[in-house]
Structure formats: C-alpha cells, structure tokens
Amino acid sequence: MTVQHALQTRGLGLGYGEREIISGLDVDLPPGRLTVVVGPNACGKSTLLRAMARLLTPTAGTVLLDGKDIHATSTRQVATALGMLPQTPVAPDAITVADLVGRGRYPHQGWFRRWTAADSEGVAAAMLATDVLDLADRSVDELSGGQRQRVWIAMALAQETDILLLDEPTTYLDISHQLDVLDLLTDLNRDRGVTLAVVLHDLNLACRYADHLIAMKDGRVVAEGPPADVVTESLVDEVFGLRSTVIPDPASGRPMVVPLGRHHITSP
Amino acid sequence: MNPTAAEAAVEAAARVERLRLARRIRFALVCACLLLGALAAFLACLTIGDIDVPLADVWAVLTGGGDAGSRFAVHELRLPRALLALAVGLCFGLSGAVFQALLRNPLASPDIIGVSAGASAAAVLASMAFGLSGLALSGGALAGALVAGTLIYLLAWRGGVSGGRFVLIGIGVAAGLVSLRSYLMTRSEVTEAQNAFVWLAGSLNGRSWDQLWPLLGCAAVLVPLTLAASRSLTALQLGDEAAGGLGARVERGRLALLASATALVGVATAAAGPIGFVAFVSPPIARRLLPGQGAALIPSALTGAALVCAADFAAQHLLPDTQLPVGVVTSVVGAPYLLWLLARAGRAGRGG
Numbered sequence: 001m002t003v004q005h006a007l008q009t010r011g012l013g014l015g016y017g018e019r020e021i022i023s024g025l026d027v028d029l030p031p032g033r034l035t036v037v038v039g040p041n042a043c044g045k046s047t048l049l050r051a052m053a054r055l056l057t058p059t060a061g062t063v064l065l066d067g068k069d070i071h072a073t074s075t076r077q078v079a080t081a082l083g084m085l086p087q088t089p090v091a092p093d094a095i096t097v098a099d100l101v102g103r104g105r106y107p108h109q110g111w112f113r114r115w116t117a118a119d120s121e122g123v124a125a126a127m128l129a130t131d132v133l134d135l136a137d138r139s140v141d142e143l144s145g146g147q148r149q150r151v152w153i154a155m156a157l158a159q160e161t162d163i164l165l166l167d168e169p170t171t172y173l174d175i176s177h178q179l180d181v182l183d184l185l186t187d188l189n190r191d192r193g194v195t196l197a198v199v200l201h202d203l204n205l206a207c208r209y210a211d212h213l214i215a216m217k218d219g220r221v222v223a224e225g226p227p228a229d230v231v232t233e234s235l236v237d238e239v240f241g242l243r244s245t246v247i248p249d250p251a252s253g254r255p256m257v258v259p260l261g262r263h264h265i266t267s268p
Numbered sequence: 269m270n271p272t273a274a275e276a277a278v279e280a281a282a283r284v285e286r287l288r289l290a291r292r293i294r295f296a297l298v299c300a301c302l303l304l305g306a307l308a309a310f311l312a313c314l315t316i317g318d319i320d321v322p323l324a325d326v327w328a329v330l331t332g333g334g335d336a337g338s339r340f341a342v343h344e345l346r347l348p349r350a351l352l353a354l355a356v357g358l359c360f361g362l363s364g365a366v367f368q369a370l371l372r373n374p375l376a377s378p379d380i381i382g383v384s385a386g387a388s389a390a391a392v393l394a395s396m397a398f399g400l401s402g403l404a405l406s407g408g409a410l411a412g413a414l415v416a417g418t419l420i421y422l423l424a425w426r427g428g429v430s431g432g433r434f435v436l437i438g439i440g441v442a443a444g445l446v447s448l449r450s451y452l453m454t455r456s457e458v459t460e461a462q463n464a465f466v467w468l469a470g471s472l473n474g475r476s477w478d479q480l481w482p483l484l485g486c487a488a489v490l491v492p493l494t495l496a497a498s499r500s501l502t503a504l505q506l507g508d509e510a511a512g513g514l515g516a517r518v519e520r521g522r523l524a525l526l527a528s529a530t531a532l533v534g535v536a537t538a539a540a541g542p543i544g545f546v547a548f549v550s551p552p553i554a555r556r557l558l559p560g561q562g563a564a565l566i567p568s569a570l571t572g573a574a575l576v577c578a579a580d581f582a583a584q585h586l587l588p589d590t591q592l593p594v595g596v597v598t599s600v601v602g603a604p605y606l607l608w609l610l611a612r613a614g615r616a617g618r619g620g
Binding site for chain 1: 509515559
C-alpha cells in the first residue's frame, strides 16, 4: 500500500426518497489517519459513510476519490481503493472463517481471474493481523461476538484497500471487546498506514482513539479536528443536547466527557 | 518485516492454501458421488422395465446396434424419458440453489414462491384457451415463469429487495396463480382437465424426444449463463451493503441471477410439469453434504438430477400396473421437509 488514496465530499446532498438527510456537506478524510464520526442517532453519520463507499447516489454534490467523482470511477477501482464494513453484514449459514475472509478478495478476481497465491497471501496476512488464523476452519456461527467482528474486519482487510470505512464496528460488543477492536484498528492504522473512518456511538472512546474527530448533527458537521481542539462542554451540549463536564482523561490526557444528568450530582 | 514475521506470513499463507485445497477435494468428491448416484438411477431407468434389457444390450443400443425390441424399448421409450428426468432435475436443482442463496431463505424456492405456479398457469392457459402444444406450450410456460418472477420482484421492490418480503409476496402470488389455474380447469372439458391434472402433478409419462430437445437447447444456454452470473453470489450472500463494498453490482447481479434461475424453472416446467419440491429440497441436501461451502450450485444441480431420475424410477415401479406421476414421489420426500422447516422456523422465531 504505497499510494495514499484521498477521499473527500464536496457539497454532498443525500436523502432517502423525499426526505433530505444531508445537504451541502464538505468532509475530508485525512490520509493515513484514524477519523471518527460521532453524533446523535439519525444525524446522518451512517448515511455519510454509505455515500462515501458509493453505496448511495448523492442527490447533490459529489464524493471524490483522488479528486475524481466516485460515481464516474469503475466499480473495481473503487473496491480496490476503499473497503466498507457495514453495521450488520450477513454471514451465510455455516460459512467458515477462512471462506468468509476469502470473500474479501472478490474485487481482485474476475470471471477469468480465479484464486491465486496472492489471494492466499492476502487472506493469511489479514487473518494474522486480526489474530483469527487459529479460527480459520471454524464456522462463523459458533464464534463469540468479539471474534466475529475480528473476522469481518479481516475480510475487509483482505480486500487490501488503504481506505477502510467502518459503520459502528463496536456495537453489540462488551466494553473489553470494544477496546480490542479499536486497538486493532489503531494497529492497522499505525502499522499499515490504512486511512480509517469509523462511526462510533461512545464519545469517550471516540476522543481516546480518534486522530481526527467529526461531530455531526442534523446532517451537517458541527465541528472537526483533533479531539483535544474540538471537544468542549458547549460542543457536547450543541451536538448531543447534553450538559457535561469535560476533563482530561487520566489515561490518555485527551478530553473526557463526564455527562451530567439530573441526579447524583455532587458539584455543579 | 523481520525474519520471524515473514516466516509466520509464509506459514499462514500455506495454511490458507491447505484449507482451500481440502475444501476443493471435498467438493470434487461430493460431486463425483452425486454424479455416480445420478448415473446409477439413469442406468436403472434404462435397463429395468416391462422387458428387462441387460446393460450390455443397452450399450449396444446406445452405440447404434442391438435388436429391434430392445432398440425400441431403450431408444424410443426409456432414453428420452431418463434424459429428460436428468435435465429437468438439473434445472430445478440449480434454480432452487440460486433462489435460496440469493434470497438467504430456505423457503425461497421457485416451487414455493409462485414461479412454478406462473409457469403452470400459463401452460394450462396456453393449452386450453389457445390449443397450443409442443414448443409453443414450452414458450408459454417460460413466459409464465418470467411474468410471475417479474411480478414478485416488482411487488417486493422497496428501493431494493429483501429475502423475507420476496418469499411472502411470492407465496401470495403463488396462491393467486393456483386459483387462476383452477378457474381455467373448471371451464374446460373433462378429458382436457384430466390431461392437465396429470401434467400438473409433474409427470414424465409418455415423454419423448419432442420434449427433450427444446429443454436441452435451453439448458445449454441457461446453465452456463447462471453459473457465470453466480460469481457475484459470493458477495451478494453477505448482504447488499457488504456486497456493494466489495465492488459487486448489487441490483444488476441479483437481477441477472433471478432472471436466469426463473428461466430455468420455466423451461423445465414446460417439459415435465411442475415436479414439486425438487428445487426446494435439492439445495439443502447439497449444502448438508458440503457444509460451509456457500451456495453449492453445481452439487445442488447434480442432486436434483439424481433425485428426479431416482424418483421417476420409483414412480414407474413402486406400484404394480400403475405409473405414478413423478411429482407424487418427490412430494413424498419434500412435504415432510417443508413441515420440518416450518416447525423449526416457528420455534426459532425466524424464517429458517
């Protein structure tokens, strides 16, 4: 992965049917960095990710891959430059881990280009990186939630793209597995230089792991930048409608959001 | 990369390669066994009957020799019928596997969701209202299958097609088409209705080369088309978004697969009637033999071929003096499986 692909949106408008979800959105994914997108439910963060992966057709504006409209780029070119892990992918019944990861090689094959040694190497490398090699011949059905998520990430990695978009990869996982997945993504970002865009629900995990944070509300970007620069009490209030205290995270020194509800508050 | 990491990578790649090889060997073995099973049923159909023709004589007839009696029995009566059984089973098995894998639902088989019903309604209409037979009748059945398939697709369309909705709408369409068919039959002469009933049970009785050639011609086009289109199935099985992320053309790929699988059902139904449950049970049998190997299209096609051929043999010889329609025999296998599937789905609270 020597070439760094760049992904941007310009004046992007998106909607389902009559309903407009996003309009006039300009977003740049910093190459080689880990970007986290946060925002309340239905703020358009998943929609943005889908559009950037060319799964949705914009109603206005463009998504640019290396400066070129992604809808004018060939499907194979897109699929070898950027990968997308949706929130709820479907594992076919009884499929084995190795087979599922192998399906990540889809864009590298064709009707006349069947499985090669490069495919085996790509799959093996992806499984090593995500530590699922020892599960290779197990059925995906019988894995734990955390293992399964690592297998899906392995599949996305086997695609060998240097941009990877992940829609809430930590949902349904317990806290220790959430950290496992985010540590894994950080490793991939640092060791392989993969550009990552991740949608997360947990604001504090977002602050901890993001190089670049994008906070969205009602289909627009409210703030973006390094978490230390953008996360403030007023931003949390504006985006989530939540009163909070922002203090330095004792583990990382980054901002940590302490939410304030109506009860059990000892100091204002 | 340091030396140990490089070694680990090589070792891991070798391990992936070994697993792949083991899968391929198992795939080849299962296909070979299914092929042998189909061949055994085929030979049984050729040799055993009112007059038994020993294998050596069958071989003689097939290579252009043999005496007149065995020549007539084998070449005129049994060979077209057995070949038709194989071809029809192949088409149903392949089509069922495509539908079930694509719609991710074991109930999503053309004989349950109304595609076969469309073909048979059109065939009944064509033969009774327009007096068509032969190739024209086959064309009518094919058109009926395609119209039913298109109707289900359009009704199930909500900016994309989900398996569950497709199945439910398909079952509804099937019910409508069956009543249409019954209405047509009530308007017909008794003898015509009698013939239609036998055809509707799915029968190979009295089938000859006239039914076989059109089917073989269509299958020679449709089977390769289906297998070519099935490349996108490996991605589509992971859900629309994951498939799109892998660079599959989701809607186009799904449409191509549905169209070719629907056409397969149409031409097979035209040749032999809607032989029940073959498209429904062949894929799960094949998948059970090859767990974790995806859609198992080719094994399912071979299973269908062996199943129909064996069922037709049973249909001819199960009861003395009577030839059952082959569809009755396949239903004996298929109906309990459907009940089991529904009972299991009810317990698990999902569509299979």
